[in-house]
Amino acid sequence: MQEKAKKFPWAILLLMSAVTFMAILSELVPSGVLPQLAEALHIDLQEAGLLVGGYALASAIFAIPMISLTITLNRKTLLLVLLVGFGLTNILVAFSTSYVLTMALRVIGGICAGVLWPMISVYGMATVDEAYQGRAIAIVMAGSTLGMSVGLPLFTFIGNQFGFPTEFCCLGGLALAVAAAGFIMWPGVAGEARTKDNSPLTIVKQREILVVMLLTLLAICGHYGLYIYITQLVEFQHFLGGIEMAQILFGVGSLVSVFLAAKYVDTKLYFLIDAAMGLGVVTLLLFHFFGQVPYVSHAAFFLWGIAFGPLVTLFQAATTRQVDEGKSVATSLQSSLFNFAIMIGSALGGYILGAYGLEILIPVCAAIVFGAFLTSFFGKWILKSA
Known part of the structure; x- marks a missing residue:
């Protein structure tokens, strides 16, 4: 047991980094294909822009109550549920022809993000010795930096070359693929008991x-x-x-x-x-x-x-x-x-x-x-x- 505790779980944390890579893209990919979305949903660019703003607002509003609600759940189970949520909402956005439905799906995705961002760093910390918890957070969150610097231009290129439905399907498929790999690789980590100190x-x-x-x-x-x-x-x-x-x-x-x-x-x-x-x-x-x-x-x-x-x-x-x-x-x-x-x-x-x-x-x-x-x-x- 002592030898395992000293071994740094690179593969586990890099797969978690793929989660944050996917999550930042889920928030930002509409910004690169707004004219396409506006035309397909028969809305103006300002309304299309709300598909990004509504997602961010849902993340901000629901993060605290949803984290409190899910605090007792096993971290692996919770993360897999969130990834399935990301996968399905992005794939459904690809086929939606309704602005109301698309906005609802984006809000659901934003709620998933509101839970994911706070919990995944803590989940990553739980897989390493205390002396390396900061490094674990840095590796997990590196995916968001890569998502903004590399992933967003790449997915915008896909959207502009092949259409936004292909872009969202690829993103949804990525989320489901990471979930499948995580089901095999990630360790189960118990949630916390709900107490006054963690309210x-x-x-x-x-x-x-x-x-x-x-x-x-x-x-x-x-x-x-x-x-x-x-x-x-x-x-x-x-x-x-x-x-x-x-x-x-x-x-x-x-x-x-x-x-x-x-x-x-x-x-x-x-x-x-x-x-x-x-x-x-x-x-x-x-x-x-x-x-x-x-x-x-x-x-x-x-x-x-x-x-x-x-x-x-x-x-x-x-x-x-x-x-x-x-x-x-x-x-x-x-x-x-x-x-x-x-x-x-x-x-x-x-x-x-x-x-x-x-x-x-x-x-x-x-x-x-x-x-x-x-x-x-x-x-x-x-x-x-x-």
């Missing part, structure tokens, strides 16, 4: 959790307030290579951050958070002062990927360190706020962009991320070290 109300009152929540809110609002409008940023900078080059550089930076997080998250978590927040501020200031300078702006997109890429891993690792019981409930609180912060950042960024332009939006986002840096720098004296 959302008890956990959210802890000052350590409140620090991580504030950090999440500021960092995600600041980054997403600009990232969502990356196309306008590239046009504003007259960026050499266009949006494709910007996304490639950002994606490569994100991949670098995954390796850094996996290597150091267990021993230097709070240093990594400070560094990510500080680098985020520097990057946004580079955009503001030197964004139209060739190659400096290229370096800025690469550095932005490094600062942006590990945030999910770092924040979830920090959240799990603050509680002894109810880790999945704690991460559901953090995950819900993460989704709400994206929506707040999107709305704030859109308002500032429309009213004042990128000249104001970029420094405002830099100031918000600087607030996250201050929260991280001074808050680590409150946070638990282990």
Whole structure:
């Protein structure tokens, strides 16, 4: 038994990484084929865009109650049920001709995501020794980074070349294939007994959790307030290579951050958070002062990927360190706020962009991320070290 405990379960965690790869794609793939969806469902582009927004809103709203409801279930059983939910909803979206039905399926998928994101990192942690729990989270969450940097362009290409039904069928098939492999490979891990200590109300009152929540809110609002409008940023900078080059550089930076997080998250978590927040501020200031300078702006997109890429891993690792019981409930609180912060950042960024332009939006986002840096720098004296 002791020898097994020392063996790092790479295959198990990499398969869990395939889950987060699929999950981020399930949320974002409509964005690449919105005109197709709008035409097929006889709706306008704004209504088609709600297929992404409704999914995210369902994830944010239902994460906490659904995690609390399912806390006692075996983790393997719960994850397999969620994967079947992802598979079926995506396949049914491919064949739906009704906007109402498609939206309902997207909401169901969003509810599945609201449960999956908090629980899968805790499930991954349960498969390794305590000293490697941060690394387990980094590996599991690496799939979401790969999904944004590699998977989304690939699936968008599939959708544009072969039609969105093929794209959604491929995505649904991927979810079911991962479920089949997981049924064979993943270990059963018991859920938690429902107690007062792992209730959302008890956990959210802890000052350590409140620090991580504030950090999440500021960092995600600041980054997403600009990232969502990356196309306008590239046009504003007259960026050499266009949006494709910007996304490639950002994606490569994100991949670098995954390796850094996996290597150091267990021993230097709070240093990594400070560094990510500080680098985020520097990057946004580079955009503001030197964004139209060739190659400096290229370096800025690469550095932005490094600062942006590990945030999910770092924040979830920090959240799990603050509680002894109810880790999945704690991460559901953090995950819900993460989704709400994206929506707040999107709305704030859109308002500032429309009213004042990128000249104001970029420094405002830099100031918000600087607030996250201050929260991280001074808050680590409150946070638990282990």
